[in-house]
Amino acid sequence: MDTTSVDAPGAAPLRLRPPRNPVDARAVRWWALRGLCSAGLVTVVLGVVAWLWEPGRPWLAAPLVLAALWTVVRVVVEPRWRFAVHRWETTDQAVYALTGWLVREWRVAPLSRVQTVDAVRGPLEQLLGLATLRVTTASSSGAINVVGLDKDVAAEVAERLTLVTERTPGDAT
Template structure:
């Protein structure tokens, strides 16, 4: 486990820092690695199991199913071993009184900043696996055509607190979020 310092809940940035695309300061919750592992096993692992069962039960198909089975097994291994580690190393977030910053991805990295004057909605979303692990996704929807900024793998209580805080700050931010 990586000793990650507690996340400060003060969203106030230094006033002399301009709003710009920069690396966000905070890591996601370490439990997110388990969440990414379980998601990988549920998707890529399920495909590997189906191909493996067909390979095992249907002997005439073995010659042409061997290569897809090996590829599926390698993809599952990469998703289960590499993806959670890379995502945890890459994913960062930060929320200030001026903007929400997000850095995500494992194969393709997306680095975004959303000024709070452009925010339309702030949601804390919890899927079944996230609920089981005590995690949540903070989704900040803006007027951008690029869609929402989603910060996945946050502690559920922190995500709810951030959603409440960002909503309050957004209400006080001038602009019409369009």
């Protein structure tokens, strides 16, 4: 058995390979803002508590330093690393996605298994003109999310995948 291909019924074999397209460069700012909103908030809260509660300062010093270092990692390192790793691609046979920064996940979904295709835009994504392409399949692993796409690219790809999926034989289960 050839372990390098995934065969969809009635379609040419899919070759497992890395996806070709990088995400939009604005995704770096999006990931940095998300890191600032989460890790940065913890750092600020610890800093305010340490400033206001003098007897607690000795116990809060180490957590505050660790939170500040984690904030730097989330705001400076993670976004650039994700941009270097995240890739995506769609063909008439499948959706390919490579994601992660600590744990990398490579997913391939044959279009015969696709149930829904959505372009999702959270508040920060709207602010930056970005979107997430969400491809839901019959897989127990959940949807494939391609984050950090230009909003127009995500809408165009969602529309194209919807049309291709309608023409693809299979019951998406």
